[in-house]
Amino acid sequence: MKKRALISVSDKQNIVEFASGLVDLGFEIISTGGTLSVLQDAGVPAIPVDQVTGFPEILDGRVKTLHPMVHGGLLAKRSNPDHLKQLEENQINPIDMVVVNLYPFKQTLERNGVSKEDIIENIDIGGPTMLRSAAKNFVDVMVVVDPKDYNSILEGLRNNSINLELHQRLAAKVFRHTANYDAMIANYFLTQTGEKFPETYTATYEKVQSLRYGENPHQEAAFYKNPIQNGLSLATAKQLHGKELSYNNIQDANAAIEILAEYDEPTAVAVKHMNPCGIGMGESIADAFRVAFEADPVSIFGGIIALNRVIDSQTAEQLSEIFLEIIIAPSFSEKAFEILSRKKNIRLLRMEMSKKDSTTHKLTTIDGGVLIQSRDNGVIEDSNLEVATERTPSKEEIENLLFAWKAVKHVKSNAIVLAKDKQTIGVGAGQMNRVGAARIAIEQAGEKAIGSVMASDAFFPMPDTVEEAIKAGVTAIIQPGGSKRDQDSIDVCNQHGIAMVFSGMRHFKH
Incomplete structure (x- = not known):
C-alpha cells in the first residue's frame, strides 16, 4: 500500500515542489480546497478529501476533514493489532504524513477595516485538529507545519534518514504552533469581552533572534516579539547598520523608545542602563540632541540615543563625534546615513514612531509565576x-x-x-x-x-x-x-x- 500524505495549507509557499517530491517518493496525496486546486493546476496528482471521507465539504468549508476516515487514519497505532483490525473493518487507510498550516488568523487581524465576521471565519478548526491528531501519534505519523522544513524532510526521505527523534521534534513544533495560534485567538476574545485579568492568562511570542548572551556572558538569551503589533515597539524596528543587538542593547533601546513616546516636540533621549541620562528638546532635532548631550556629556558615552525626527547631516555630524551603541530614529537622510555608517559597529535602527499607544499588559516574571499589570500610560496636563x-x-x-x-x-x-x-x-x-x-x-x-x-x-x-x-x-x-x-x-x-x-x-x- 502506498504511503499517504494529507496536504492542506494556507501558506502555499513551496508546496508544489514539496508535494511533487513526495509523489516521486511514492506518496499518494490527499488534499482540500485551494491547496487541491494549486496542486492539480501544477500537474501534481492529488485526491480530493471528500473521496476519502465519502462525504462532501459542507457549511462553506467549515466541515471537510472532521471525519473518522481522516482521524482514524491519523490516530491508529500501527503497533496495536486491534487498531489495525478496526481500520480494516471500517475500510480506513492509514495516513502517514500531515502537511498543514492554518488559516491566517494573525494576518486577518492586522488588516485595516477587517470585519468581525472575517476574523471569526479565519479561526481554523479542522487544521489544528489534524495537526494535533498527527502530533499525538508522532511515532507513526510525520507532521509538518513549517514550510522551512520541506527541503530537509525530502532529503531525509530520500536518504532514508528519517527517525523517531525527528518525528518527535516535528510534533513538538506543532504543539507550539497550535498553542501560539490559540493564544492569539484567546487574546482577541479578551479584547472583545473586556476581561482584564481572566482566570488564566495566555501569552505567546515569536522568536526574532538568538542573542550572544543575556545580561552577562554566562547567561543564555533570545529575543521574542508579540506576534500582533499594534503599538510602538522595538520589535518593529529595522536595523540598517552595525552589529547584532545584545540583550542589554534591547533593554536600553526599549527604555529609550518608551521615554521618547512621551514627547511630541523635536526630542532626543539618551539612555544608560535603562535610565535616561539626558533628555533634550529643541527647535530642530539637531538642537534637541545638543541639549540632550549637554545634559550629561559623561554618562552618554557608550549610551543609546533615540530621536523622534529624521536625522539630517547636521545631527549626524554631532552624533558621530561620540561613542554610541545605538541610534534610533524614524529615518536617516542619505548623507546622515553615510556619515554614521562610517563607524562599523554602531547600530542604526529605523523605526516608525507615529504609533504611540500600546494596549498590551506589562509582564514581570518572578520565580514560579508572573506579575501582570496594565502599562503606565498615565498622562498629566x-x-x-x-x-x-x-x-x-x-x-x-x-x-x-x-x-x-x-x-x-x-x-x-x-x-x-x-x-x-x-x-x-x-x-x-x-x-x-x-x-x-x-x-x-x-x-x-x-x-x-x-x-x-x-x-x-x-x-x-x-x-x-x-x-x-x-x-x-x-x-x-x-x-x-x-x-x-x-x-x-x-x-x-x-x-x-x-x-x-x-x-x-x-x-x-x-
Missing part, C-alpha cells in the same frame, strides 16, 4: 495640576515641570529629576530613600540647579527633599501629593517662595 503653595508657578515653570514629570516617570524609583529650559540637568535614580535621589540629581546639576524645577515620582514623606531643593536653587516642584505630612513640605515651600504642584498620580518604577 497643566489643567490636572493642583497648586499646593501660595505661589503659583509661572507658565515657563509649568512647561518645565511637565517636561520633567514625563522624564521622572521613566526613572527607576526612588526617582528625582531636575530640569531647566526643557533639558534634564540632574537625574537621581533607584535610591533607597528619596532625599538620597535628590542629592544625586542636585550634585549632577551643579550650578545649573539654580532656577531649575524638580520632579519626584512619588510624594515626600517628610520635607527634607524640599529643603535640599531650596538650598540648590530650585524654584518649582511637581510631585503626586498624598502624604500625611504634605503640609510640612508645603510650609517649607511657602517660607521660601517656592511653587509646588500636585499631579495626583504616582509613577513608581521598580
Whole structure:
C-alpha cells in the first residue's frame, strides 16, 4: 500500500515542489480546497478529501476533514493489532504524513477595516485538529507545519534518514504552533469581552533572534516579539547598520523608545542602563540632541540615543563625534546615513514612531509565576495640576515641570529629576530613600540647579527633599501629593517662595 500524505495549507509557499517530491517518493496525496486546486493546476496528482471521507465539504468549508476516515487514519497505532483490525473493518487507510498550516488568523487581524465576521471565519478548526491528531501519534505519523522544513524532510526521505527523534521534534513544533495560534485567538476574545485579568492568562511570542548572551556572558538569551503589533515597539524596528543587538542593547533601546513616546516636540533621549541620562528638546532635532548631550556629556558615552525626527547631516555630524551603541530614529537622510555608517559597529535602527499607544499588559516574571499589570500610560496636563503653595508657578515653570514629570516617570524609583529650559540637568535614580535621589540629581546639576524645577515620582514623606531643593536653587516642584505630612513640605515651600504642584498620580518604577 502506498504511503499517504494529507496536504492542506494556507501558506502555499513551496508546496508544489514539496508535494511533487513526495509523489516521486511514492506518496499518494490527499488534499482540500485551494491547496487541491494549486496542486492539480501544477500537474501534481492529488485526491480530493471528500473521496476519502465519502462525504462532501459542507457549511462553506467549515466541515471537510472532521471525519473518522481522516482521524482514524491519523490516530491508529500501527503497533496495536486491534487498531489495525478496526481500520480494516471500517475500510480506513492509514495516513502517514500531515502537511498543514492554518488559516491566517494573525494576518486577518492586522488588516485595516477587517470585519468581525472575517476574523471569526479565519479561526481554523479542522487544521489544528489534524495537526494535533498527527502530533499525538508522532511515532507513526510525520507532521509538518513549517514550510522551512520541506527541503530537509525530502532529503531525509530520500536518504532514508528519517527517525523517531525527528518525528518527535516535528510534533513538538506543532504543539507550539497550535498553542501560539490559540493564544492569539484567546487574546482577541479578551479584547472583545473586556476581561482584564481572566482566570488564566495566555501569552505567546515569536522568536526574532538568538542573542550572544543575556545580561552577562554566562547567561543564555533570545529575543521574542508579540506576534500582533499594534503599538510602538522595538520589535518593529529595522536595523540598517552595525552589529547584532545584545540583550542589554534591547533593554536600553526599549527604555529609550518608551521615554521618547512621551514627547511630541523635536526630542532626543539618551539612555544608560535603562535610565535616561539626558533628555533634550529643541527647535530642530539637531538642537534637541545638543541639549540632550549637554545634559550629561559623561554618562552618554557608550549610551543609546533615540530621536523622534529624521536625522539630517547636521545631527549626524554631532552624533558621530561620540561613542554610541545605538541610534534610533524614524529615518536617516542619505548623507546622515553615510556619515554614521562610517563607524562599523554602531547600530542604526529605523523605526516608525507615529504609533504611540500600546494596549498590551506589562509582564514581570518572578520565580514560579508572573506579575501582570496594565502599562503606565498615565498622562498629566497643566489643567490636572493642583497648586499646593501660595505661589503659583509661572507658565515657563509649568512647561518645565511637565517636561520633567514625563522624564521622572521613566526613572527607576526612588526617582528625582531636575530640569531647566526643557533639558534634564540632574537625574537621581533607584535610591533607597528619596532625599538620597535628590542629592544625586542636585550634585549632577551643579550650578545649573539654580532656577531649575524638580520632579519626584512619588510624594515626600517628610520635607527634607524640599529643603535640599531650596538650598540648590530650585524654584518649582511637581510631585503626586498624598502624604500625611504634605503640609510640612508645603510650609517649607511657602517660607521660601517656592511653587509646588500636585499631579495626583504616582509613577513608581521598580
